[in-house]
Amino acid sequence: MKMNHRKYLIVALIATFFVYTGISGVLATVPVQTTKEQSVQVYHSFHPGSIWNDTNGKVINAHGGGILYYKGTYYWFGEHKVAGPIGNTAQVGVHCYASKDLYNWKDEGIALHVSDDPHSDITKGCVLERPKVIYNKKTHKFVMWFHLELKGEGYSAARAGVAVSDRPEGPYTFLRSMRPNAGIWPLNFKKSWETSTLQPDSLKGWTPAWMKAVEEGLFVRRDFKAGQMFRDMTAFVDTDGKAYLIYSSEENLTLQIAQLNDNYTGFSGKYVRVFPGGHNEGPAIFKDNGKYYMITSGCTGWAPNSARSGVATSIFGQWKALGNPCVGNDSDLTFHSQSTYILPVHGMKNAFIFMSDRWNPRNPIDGRYIWLPIKMSKEKPIIKWRKSWNLNDFTNR
Numbered sequence: 001m002k003m004n005h006r007k008y009l010i011v012a013l014i015a016t017f018f019v020y021t022g023i024s025g026v027l028a029t030v031p032v033q034t035t036k037e038q039s040v041q042v043y044h045s046f047h048p049g050s051i052w053n054d055t056n057g058k059v060i061n062a063h064g065g066g067i068l069y070y071k072g073t074y075y076w077f078g079e080h081k082v083a084g085p086i087g088n089t090a091q092v093g094v095h096c097y098a099s100k101d102l103y104n105w106k107d108e109g110i111a112l113h114v115s116d117d118p119h120s121d122i123t124k125g126c127v128l129e130r131p132k133v134i135y136n137k138k139t140h141k142f143v144m145w146f147h148l149e150l151k152g153e154g155y156s157a158a159r160a161g162v163a164v165s166d167r168p169e170g171p172y173t174f175l176r177s178m179r180p181n182a183g184i185w186p187l188n189f190k191k192s193w194e195t196s197t198l199q200p201d202s203l204k205g206w207t208p209a210w211m212k213a214v215e216e217g218l219f220v221r222r223d224f225k226a227g228q229m230f231r232d233m234t235a236f237v238d239t240d241g242k243a244y245l246i247y248s249s250e251e252n253l254t255l256q257i258a259q260l261n262d263n264y265t266g267f268s269g270k271y272v273r274v275f276p277g278g279h280n281e282g283p284a285i286f287k288d289n290g291k292y293y294m295i296t297s298g299c300t301g302w303a304p305n306s307a308r309s310g311v312a313t314s315i316f317g318q319w320k321a322l323g324n325p326c327v328g329n330d331s332d333l334t335f336h337s338q339s340t341y342i343l344p345v346h347g348m349k350n351a352f353i354f355m356s357d358r359w360n361p362r363n364p365i366d367g368r369y370i371w372l373p374i375k376m377s378k379e380k381p382i383i384k385w386r387k388s389w390n391l392n393d394f395t396n397r
């Protein structure tokens with residue numbers, strides 16, 4: 001009996017062992033699930049500069065981005081970056097994420113793929129930056145514009161790229177790239193400047209005479225036939241349905257604002273120059289109370305600098321400079337970031353989010369997103385650093 005009992009005990013122990021290991025096999029997946037659940041965070045606020053995960057727990061990869069609001073959903077488009085210096089070129093394409101609350105973003109995949117065809121303008125290894133998508137109510141098409149540099153040509157091509165889709169999240173079909181407004185003078189260009197014989201190489205750079213010549217269209221004239229240079233850019237659809245691209249042109253010395261044609265896939269031929277010789281990059285724009293506000297950066301590559309702002313009563317100007325919108329600590333370096341987009345929060349009055357990139361050119365995939373609320377003070381945008389904040393900030397101020 002004693003023996004039987006012992007046997008029973010041994011059998012029970014072995015059985016317990018198997019059951020335990022069996023269960024532990026199951027249990028082993030539990031912590032994994034828990035870990036996964038833990039990394040799949042639900043956000044209730046913004047945390048500028050911190051790692052920001054999508055709803056799968058993967059770090060959001062959408063740099064130099066912009067946002068489209070369509071039928072109750074926000075779509076965030078940005079450059080998909082990869083690790084290491086090669087990530088400063090386009091290895092994948094434009095990534096899209098969707099959100100209803102602006103805090104939690106679902107991965108919608110690659111909206112525009114770079115091409116495997118070496119002859120394509122958007123072949124893998126080109127530079128494809130700052131994608132922005134706008135919706136055309138007449139054609140029901142989603143139109144993506146971006147800054148394109150041809151593979152192996154550094155930043156010399158300075159072209160505008162355009163792609164279209166029937167669905168917000170894509171896939172987008174690349175249409176073409178171009179230099180805007182070839183053979184057309186800007187609306188705010190003096191007649192006498194058209195015929196000036198001054199050439200860029202006849203003047204020493206950065207001298208007062210050169211600066212004056214830049215203001216008087218030195219590079220507009222040089223690029224008149226081939227079309228204007230197009231680098232850092234944003235897109236904007238006005239309340240009347242007319243769409244515009246705002247971009248760094250003329251060797252990044254002058255911004256241009258160009259109206260798009262009715263289907264948004266080309267230029268209408270109407271464009272102006274803004275802040276000639278002002279050296280603005282990273283343009284972002286919003287409309288508040290019938291006025292247009294612009295926030296830009298200076299021109300120091302990936303390194304941060306002081307932001308600038310401007311206001312106009314008509315999108316084509318006159319634009320008036322308003323100075324650095326950032327205040328407080330680190331405001332002279334835009335909190336270590338560079339403007340990319342200004343997002344109007346749907347359904348809220350006077351609620352605009354300043355979106356900015358903290359670049360990491362050595363490991364571009366680890367660039368961070370800086371989203372901060374814009375506060376209007378005496379008709380001037382003001383941006384302050386926040387460690388964390390949420391949309392209630394707009395109503396509680």
Ligand code: GAL
Pocket residue numbers: 064129130232281282299300301302338
């Ligand atoms: C920045 C620009 C970026 C990228 C970079 C390349 O000034 O804003 O989009 O073009 O230069 O150096």
